[in-house]
Amino acid sequence: MQSSAALSLSQSAAASTIPKSNYTVNHSLPFSPSKPINLRFCGLRREAFSGFSSLSRSRPPQSKIRSHKINSPILASLSDNGSAPKSFDYDLVIIGAGVGGHGAALHAVEKGLKTAIIEGDVIGGTCVNRGCVPSKALLAVSGRMRELQNEHHMKALGLQVAAAGYDRQGVADHANNLATKIRNNLTNSMKALGVDILTGVGSILGPHKVQYGKRDGSPGNIVTAKDIIIATGSVPFVPKGIEVDGKTVITSDHALKLETVPDWIAIVGSGYIGLEFSDVYTALGSEIIDVIDWVYLQVTFIEALDQLMPGFDPEIGKLAQRVLINPRKIDYHTGVFATKITPAKNGKPVTIELIDAKTKEPKDTLEVDAALIATGRAPFTDGLGLDSVHVERNRGFVPVDERMRVLDFKGDPVPHLYCIGDANGKMMLAHAASAQGISVVEQITGRDHVLNHLSIPAACFTHPEISMVGLTEPQAREKADKEGFEVSVAKTSFKANTKALAENEGEGIAKLIYRPDNGEILGVHIFGLHAADLIHEASNAIALGTRIQDIKLAVHAHPTLSEVIDELFKSAKVKANASGPVASEPVAV
Numbered sequence: 001m002q003s004s005a006a007l008s009l010s011q012s013a014a015a016s017t018i019p020k021s022n023y024t025v026n027h028s029l030p031f032s033p034s035k036p037i038n039l040r041f042c043g044l045r046r047e048a049f050s051g052f053s054s055l056s057r058s059r060p061p062q063s064k065i066r067s068h069k070i071n072s073p074i075l076a077s078l079s080d081n082g083s084a085p086k087s088f089d090y091d092l093v094i095i096g097a098g099v100g101g102h103g104a105a106l107h108a109v110e111k112g113l114k115t116a117i118i119e120g121d122v123i124g125g126t127c128v129n130r131g132c133v134p135s136k137a138l139l140a141v142s143g144r145m146r147e148l149q150n151e152h153h154m155k156a157l158g159l160q161v162a163a164a165g166y167d168r169q170g171v172a173d174h175a176n177n178l179a180t181k182i183r184n185n186l187t188n189s190m191k192a193l194g195v196d197i198l199t200g201v202g203s204i205l206g207p208h209k210v211q212y213g214k215r216d217g218s219p220g221n222i223v224t225a226k227d228i229i230i231a232t233g234s235v236p237f238v239p240k241g242i243e244v245d246g247k248t249v250i251t252s253d254h255a256l257k258l259e260t261v262p263d264w265i266a267i268v269g270s271g272y273i274g275l276e277f278s279d280v281y282t283a284l285g286s287e288i289i290d291v292i293d294w295v296y297l298q299v300t301f302i303e304a305l306d307q308l309m310p311g312f313d314p315e316i317g318k319l320a321q322r323v324l325i326n327p328r329k330i331d332y333h334t335g336v337f338a339t340k341i342t343p344a345k346n347g348k349p350v351t352i353e354l355i356d357a358k359t360k361e362p363k364d365t366l367e368v369d370a371a372l373i374a375t376g377r378a379p380f381t382d383g384l385g386l387d388s389v390h391v392e393r394n395r396g397f398v399p400v401d402e403r404m405r406v407l408d409f410k411g412d413p414v415p416h417l418y419c420i421g422d423a424n425g426k427m428m429l430a431h432a433a434s435a436q437g438i439s440v441v442e443q444i445t446g447r448d449h450v451l452n453h454l455s456i457p458a459a460c461f462t463h464p465e466i467s468m469v470g471l472t473e474p475q476a477r478e479k480a481d482k483e484g485f486e487v488s489v490a491k492t493s494f495k496a497n498t499k500a501l502a503e504n505e506g507e508g509i510a511k512l513i514y515r516p517d518n519g520e521i522l523g524v525h526i527f528g529l530h531a532a533d534l535i536h537e538a539s540n541a542i543a544l545g546t547r548i549q550d551i552k553l554a555v556h557a558h559p560t561l562s563e564v565i566d567e568l569f570k571s572a573k574v575k576a577n578a579s580g581p582v583a584s585e586p587v588a589v
C-alpha cells in the first residue's frame with residue numbers, strides 16, 4: 001500500500017506506477033526474484049563488492065552450505081540436529097550496516113542487547129557512501145553557486161560579487177570527504193558502544209543462524225542469534241534496454257563522484273534523484289550562449305508518467321515546476337519511456353529511444369552528451385538464504401507486516417526474523433530505515449511498537465527545498481470518500497514571512513490538508529526556503545496525534561521561518577466543538 005507522497009515516490013518506479021511489461025526479461029532483479037542480479041545494470045555494486053566476486057552467481061545453494069563441515073568454535077552453541085540452538089552467540093544479529101542497521105544496532109546496545117552487525121562492503125551503506133550524504137554535499141555547493149550567480153538576487157541584497165566559479169575536483173572531494181567522515185563516525189559509534197562488526201556477506205542458514213564470509217561459496221563463519229534483522233538495502237534500478245557504461249550513461253552511484261559535469265545530460269526519471277541532480281547540473285553546468293543568444297539546454301528530463309515529479313502533491317509539483325524547472329535550462333518529455341539508451345562511442349553521442357508510455361509507439365530519438373538513470377531503486381536481497389525460512393520475495397522485496405516481521409510464503413510471520421529499510425520497500429528513506437530498526441528493537445525488548453509511516457517526513461533538497469508528510473490532497477480526498485469525512489485545505493505563503501523576505505527568498509508555500517470536524521492533520525507539504533527543516537513540527541504532530549486546535553496555540557519565535565507553519569495551523573478552520581481524540585487512528589503501513 002502506498003501511504004504517502006514519499007512512499008509513492010519510493011517504490012513507484014521500480015514497482016507500481018510503471019507497467020511491468022517494460023521491465024521484463026533482461027533486468028532480472030525487480031521482477032524475477034529468483035534470477036540473479038544482472039551486474040551490468042548495477043553500476044558500482046560490482047566494484048563495491050569486489051573481493052566477493054559476484055552478487056548471486058557465487059552464492060552456494062542452501063544444501064551446499066548445510067553440508068559444509070564448519071570448524072568454527074562458535075558452532076558449539078548450535079544443536080546437532082539442525083534445529084534452533086538452545087543458547088545464542090548474540091541477542092541480535094543485523095545483516096547490513098547501512099543507516100537502517102546502524103540505527104537498530106545503536107538502539108539495541110542501549111537496550112542492553114549483545115549485538116553484532118554483518119557488513120559485506122563498507123559501513124554506512126547507500127546513504128553514507130552513495131546517497132544522502134555525498135548528494136547533500138553536492139547540493140550544498142550547487143545552492144551557493146546558484147545564489148552567487150543570481151545577479152538580481154545579489155543586487156537586491158546590496159551585494160556585489162565577482163563572477164562565481166568552482167573547481168570540479170574540489171567539489172567532488174568535498175562530497176567524498178564528507179562520506180568518509182560520516183562513515184568513520186558511524187563505525188566509531190558502533191565500536192565505542194560494543195557492537196561487534198563482522199566483515200563478510202551474510203546469509204540466513206535457518207532459524208537463528210547466520211553465515212557470513214566471502215561470496216565465492218567457501219565456508220564462512222556461523223553465528224547464532226535470538227533475533228535477526230535483515231537490513232541489506234537497495235541498488236539503482238535500471239530498466240531493460242539501457243546500457244550503463246559508468247561514463248556517459250550513469251546511475252547516481254557514478255554521478256555522485258562528479259567526474260564530469262556534462263554540457264547536456266538527459267535525466268531519466270523526475271523523482272528525488274532526478275530532481276536533486278537537475279539542481280546540481282544546472283547550477284554547475286556551462287553557461288554557453290551562442291551567437292543568436294540561444295541558451296543551450298543543460299538538462300532534459302524523460303518521465304514515464306504524464307507530469308514531472310509525479311510523487312509530489314500535484315499543487316506543490318506545479319509550483320516546483322514553475323520555480324525549479326521552467327526558468328532553468330531544462331526541458332522535458334513526459335508520458336514517454338526511455339526504452340533503449342546507448343552510451344557515447346567513437347565520437348557518437350549518447351542516443352536515447354523514446355516510446356509513448358501508453359501506445360508504446362516510437363516517439364523520438366534524442367542525442368545528448370550523457371544520461372543519468374534515476375528510475376528508482378531495486379532491493380538488494382539476492383542470495384540471502386530466505387528459502388531456508390520459507391520466504392518468497394515480492395519483486396525482490398522482503399515481505400513484512402506492520403511490525404517489520406518477515407512473512408513466509410503463507411503470509412505468517414517467521415519467528416525472530418525482521419527486515420527493515422530499502423530491502424522491504426515500505427519507504428525508501430534513510431530515516432525510515434533507521435526508525436524501522438528502532439521499532440523492531442523496541443518489540444524484541446518487550447515493548448510492542450508499530451511505526452506510523454504516515455508520520456515519516458520526506459524532503460527533496462533542491463533550491464528551494466520540497467518537504468512533505470502524510471497524504472497528498474488526492475490521497476486524502478480518496479480516503480475521505482471511502483471513510484465518509486470532510487477534507488479541508490489551508491495554505492500560507494513564504495511571501496508574508498519576515499525572515500524569508502529578509503533573505504530575499506519569498507518564493508514558496510505551505511499547504512495543510514486536514515479534517516475540519518476533529519482537527520486531525522492528514523498531510524503537510526512545503527515548498528520554500530529550508531522546507532526540509534520546517535516539516536518536523538508537522539511530522540511530530542502527526543506522530544503524537546496532536547490536533548490543529550492544540551498546536552495552533554504553540555508559540556513560535558519571531559522572526560523565523562517556523563512562523564510559516566504557525567500561520568498555516570492558525571489559518572485552519574477547525575469546527576468549534578471539535579474535541580476528543582483524533583477520530584481515525586494513525587494508519588501503519
Ligand SMILES: Cc1cc2nc3c(=O)[nH]c(=O)nc-3n(C[C@H](O)[C@H](O)[C@H](O)COP(=O)(O)OP(=O)(O)OC[C@H]3O[C@@H](n4cnc5c(N)ncnc54)[C@H](O)[C@@H]3O)c2cc1C
Pocket residue numbers: 095096097098099100101118119120121122123124125126127128130131132133135200201202203231232233234252273380384420421422423427428429430431432433461
Ligand atoms: C542518490 C541518493 C540520495 C539519497 N538521498 C536521501 C536523502 O537525502 N534522505 C533520505 O532519507 N534518503 C535518501 N536516499 C535513500 C537512502 O540512501 C536509503 O533509503 C537508505 O540508505 C536505506 O538504508 P538501508 O539501511 O535500508 O540500506 P543501505 O543503506 O543500502 O545499506 C545496506 C547495507 O547492507 C549491506 N549488505 C547488503 N547485502 C548484504 C549481505 N548479504 N551481507 C552483508 N551486508 C550486506 C550493503 O553493503 C549496505 O552497506 C538517497 C538515495 C540515493 C541513491
Ligand SMILES: NC(=O)c1ccc[n+]([C@@H]2O[C@H](COP(=O)([O-])OP(=O)(O)OC[C@H]3O[C@@H](n4cnc5c(N)ncnc54)[C@H](O)[C@@H]3O)[C@@H](O)[C@H]2O)c1
Pocket residue numbers: 008009010011012013014017018239268269270271272273274276302303304305309310311336337338339373374375376377427428429458459460461
Ligand atoms: N532527498 C531524498 O530523500 C532522496 C533523494 C534521492 C533518493 N531518494 C530515495 O531514493 C529512491 C530512488 O530515487 P529515484 O529518484 O531513482 O526514484 P523515484 O521513485 O523517486 O522516481 C523515479 C521516477 O522515474 C520514472 N521512471 C521510471 N522508469 C522510467 C522510464 N523507463 N522512463 C522514464 N521515466 C521512468 C518514474 O515515473 C518516477 O517518476 C527513492 O525511493 C527515494 O526515496 C531520496
